[in-house]
Amino acid sequence: MKDKTIKLLNKKGLRLDGRKLDELRSVKLEVGILPNADGSAYVEHGKNKIIVGVFGPREMHPKHLQRADRMVLRCRYHMAPFSVPERKSPAPSRRENELSKVIRDSLLPSLFVENYPRTGVDLYIEVLQADGGTRCASITAASLALADAGLPMRDIVVACAAGKVNGKIALDLMDTEDKLGDADVPVAYMPNLNAITLLQMDGKLSTKEFEEAVKMAIEGCKKISNIQKEALQTKYKVIKQEEVEE
Amino acid sequence: MSSLLTRVKLKQIEQSIEKGQRLDQRTLSDYRDFKIEQGVIEKAEGSARILLGKTEILVGVKIETGKPFPDTPDNGVLTVNAELVPLASAKFEPGPPGEQAIELARIVDRGIRESGAIDTAKLCIASGKKVFVVFVDIYVLNHDGNLIDAAALAAVSALINAKMPNYEIVDDKIVIKQGYTPLQMKDHPVTVTIGKINDKLLVDPGLVEEEVMDSRISMAFTEDGNVCAVQKGGAGYFTLEQIIEATKLAQSTVESLRKKLKW
Numbered sequence: 395m396k397d398k399t400i401k402l403l404n405k406k407g408l409r410l411d412g413r414k415l416d417e418l419r420s421v422k423l424e425v426g427i428l429p430n431a432d433g434s435a436y437v438e439h440g441k442n443k444i445i446v447g448v449f450g451p452r453e454m455h456p457k458h459l460q461r462a463d464r465m466v467l468r469c470r471y472h473m474a475p476f477s478v479p480e481r482k483s484p485a486p487s488r489r490e491n492e493l494s495k496v497i498r499d500s501l502l503p504s505l506f507v508e509n510y511p512r513t514g515v516d517l518y519i520e521v522l523q524a525d526g527g528t529r530c531a532s533i534t535a536a537s538l539a540l541a542d543a544g545l546p547m548r549d550i551v552v553a554c555a556a557g558k559v560n561g562k563i564a565l566d567l568m569d570t571e572d573k574l575g576d577a578d579v580p581v582a583y584m585p586n587l588n589a590i591t592l593l594q595m596d597g598k599l600s601t602k603e604f605e606e607a608v609k610m611a612i613e614g615c616k617k618i619s620n621i622q623k624e625a626l627q628t629k630y631k632v633i634k635q636e637e638v639e640e
Numbered sequence: 641m642s643s644l645l646t647r648v649k650l651k652q653i654e655q656s657i658e659k660g661q662r663l664d665q666r667t668l669s670d671y672r673d674f675k676i677e678q679g680v681i682e683k684a685e686g687s688a689r690i691l692l693g694k695t696e697i698l699v700g701v702k703i704e705t706g707k708p709f710p711d712t713p714d715n716g717v718l719t720v721n722a723e724l725v726p727l728a729s730a731k732f733e734p735g736p737p738g739e740q741a742i743e744l745a746r747i748v749d750r751g752i753r754e755s756g757a758i759d760t761a762k763l764c765i766a767s768g769k770k771v772f773v774v775f776v777d778i779y780v781l782n783h784d785g786n787l788i789d790a791a792a793l794a795a796v797s798a799l800i801n802a803k804m805p806n807y808e809i810v811d812d813k814i815v816i817k818q819g820y821t822p823l824q825m826k827d828h829p830v831t832v833t834i835g836k837i838n839d840k841l842l843v844d845p846g847l848v849e850e851e852v853m854d855s856r857i858s859m860a861f862t863e864d865g866n867v868c869a870v871q872k873g874g875a876g877y878f879t880l881e882q883i884i885e886a887t888k889l890a891q892s893t894v895e896s897l898r899k900k901l902k903w
Contacts (some may be wrong), residue, residue, distance in 0.1 A: 488746065491739055496743075562655070589877035591877045593872035593878070595869060626770050
């Protein structure tokens with residue numbers, strides 16, 4: 395099924411977009427971009443463009459979904475019809491349903507859900523353009539949006555994938571590498587707690603390669619984590635300056 | 641988990657796991673006994689029923705002709721669907737598959753697909769026009785924990801049991817002939833799920849343990865011992881060291897399961 399004849403690495407060991415094996419795509423993060431949301435973030439990870447909005451904590455509707463002892467996090471990962479080469483039907487696919495669930499599971503360990511009984515937080519992820527690794531970029535942005543909403547957190551969750559292309563373990567696969575490569579291992583991570591909150595894999599790897607990929611993905615996470623913190627600080631730096639001017 | 645009694649019970653389980661003891665006297669690395677029966681539904685091309693503890697799952701395989709996906713015109717189609725039938729648990733409700741059912745189906749799907757168990761190129765009849773579609777339908781009949789492993793085992797058993805209709809092409813038309821040939825399989829993936837309760841890893845979590853555990857990891861292995869699919873689930877986390885430990889635990893469990901399965 396997978397065409398092994400296509401070369402994903404050139405003679406110098408560089409990838410299709412000129413990256414080294416352990417090199418990330420460029421990551422740009424911006425916080426607080428939606429005026430109506432309680433928290434929001436925008437991420438450009440390579441060609442991925444994703445916008446995330448958070449509403450809440452607010453009263454949970456419908457009421458029967460309320461939990462007397464905790465907050466309920468609802469998460470919707472959705473791809474725009476124009477985000478991929480062939481138009482995607484706007485109805486949620488099985489893939490989107492699964493991703494909504496694993497993204498929610500990846501963010502929950504960072505939140506103090508028991509501090510907000512009977513409330514709900516809605517997290518909406520819209521993928522405007524997809525180029526491989528959207529679940530990771532979504533998590534990176536979603537956690538920032540939650541922080542922007544003012545929710546206390548154990549750590550900011552950051553995500554990055556590693557995989558295998560042409561027999562070599564490589565960081566942060568883009569769409570073509572993901573489709574034609576041998577394996578993809580997305581990882582979400584809380585750097586301060588050394589906690590892996592999302593881990594998936596498809597493809598074929600030996601247990602040793604699998605370990606190597608997880609470790610490489612964690613290194614990628616740590617790098618993106620710094621960009622996250624900068625993005626969050628930038629928003630508040632701007633506000634501070636405005637106050638000084640007044 | 642709303643009543644006080646259950647909370648007390650859950651706390652007890654948590655404490656005994658801490659000491660390495662489980663409710664049903666298993667050790668942390670013990671797998672429950674299971675029984676697989678093949679060919680239980682005559683009208684399906686393949687079928688299998690598994691009993692893992694009290695978890696009961698029936699998997700039916702139907703093979704029909706259909707159109708290939710536009711991006712893979714030369715490949716047949718494999719479709720995995722899971723139904724959490726409402727009679728299996730008080731917590732299952734009728735209606736279209738929810739997140740839990742979709743995740744279950746997709747984990748089983750990835751295990752089979754990524755192991756290369758089914759050579760979809762062999763399921764092609766006429767490039768871009770007609771291919772065989774293999775439908776794997778997972779029917780959960782009783783929920784007693786670890787649906788993922790049970791469904792994956794039953795699905796592969798049903799595929800081993802499946803037979804392809806014989807056909808020939810006459811004037812560009814497919815004529816189904818009498819008789820069947822077995823569906824060819826190139827691998828037999830085995831999936832093992834490991835739960836985490838208070839930093840303790842336990843194999844094959846039962847229903848009550850699933851209520852206590854904060855996260856799980858499911859790993860599918862091919863016959864040559866490679867990992868072909870992984871899924872972490874639940875609202876907790878694993879450390880890197882725990883992932884490495886879980887990988888080893890899953891691998892050794894798969895090896896002992898294979899001895900029983902004789903695949």
